[in-house]
Amino acid sequence: MSADSRVEEKKAKLLGSLERGKTQVHLDARRPGVIVPDAYKADFHLVLDLSYRFDPPDLTVSEWGVRETLSFRGSRFTVGVPWSAIYAIASHQSREFWMYPDDMPKELLEGAVERQFGPGALEPTPEPGTPRAVLREVVLERAPGEEPGLRDEPEAPSPPKRGHLRVVK
Numbered sequence: 001m002s003a004d005s006r007v008e009e010k011k012a013k014l015l016g017s018l019e020r021g022k023t024q025v026h027l028d029a030r031r032p033g034v035i036v037p038d039a040y041k042a043d044f045h046l047v048l049d050l051s052y053r054f055d056p057p058d059l060t061v062s063e064w065g066v067r068e069t070l071s072f073r074g075s076r077f078t079v080g081v082p083w084s085a086i087y088a089i090a091s092h093q094s095r096e097f098w099m100y101p102d103d104m105p106k107e108l109l110e111g112a113v114e115r116q117f118g119p120g121a122l123e124p125t126p127e128p129g130t131p132r133a134v135l136r137e138v139v140l141e142r143a144p145g146e147e148p149g150l151r152d153e154p155e156a157p158s159p160p161k162r163g164h165l166r167v168v169k
Helices: 003-020 106-117
Strands: 023-027 046-050 065-072 075-082 086-091 097-099
Touching: 003 023, 003 086, 003 097, 046 065
Parallel strands: none
Antiparallel strands: 023 046, 023 086, 065 075, 086 097
16 A cells, blocks of 8 residues: 555544544654654654544644644643554544554564564564575374374264253243
8 A cells, every 4th residue: 555545544534533533543753743742752652532522623634644732631732643653543432443554663563573473573584595494294103003083083072962941831
């Protein structure tokens, strides 16, 4: 998906979600053009709640991105988020969640892979010509006279029991 089509899709998803109610955007606050309070500028996973109903009602969605005055620890601040910094959108109303992995920060992707597959799962791809691990067949030794598969197959399920409910007229 090209960057332009991603921007159009993000904009459409965000506008549709905002029509239904409060929406969260997940963004990398370190990206160029992001305007957030200083305390959040180093966050690679910042989540902002957006809504047309917030006071003041100044939410703007444009070709550039999103702007809105939000409250941070009791102080108002007008944030600005370009589309390139947004990598997920979540609708509070419909519970839908849209992700854009091409725009996700590498720290978030690495953390997700390590949580799923364990530390070191993102090892660099070996150079061409580098020996690779090879799968090999392992043969199970059987006792003399034992037929293949008997030991490996689960027991046949027992027939279902008759129900205890009856029709009363």
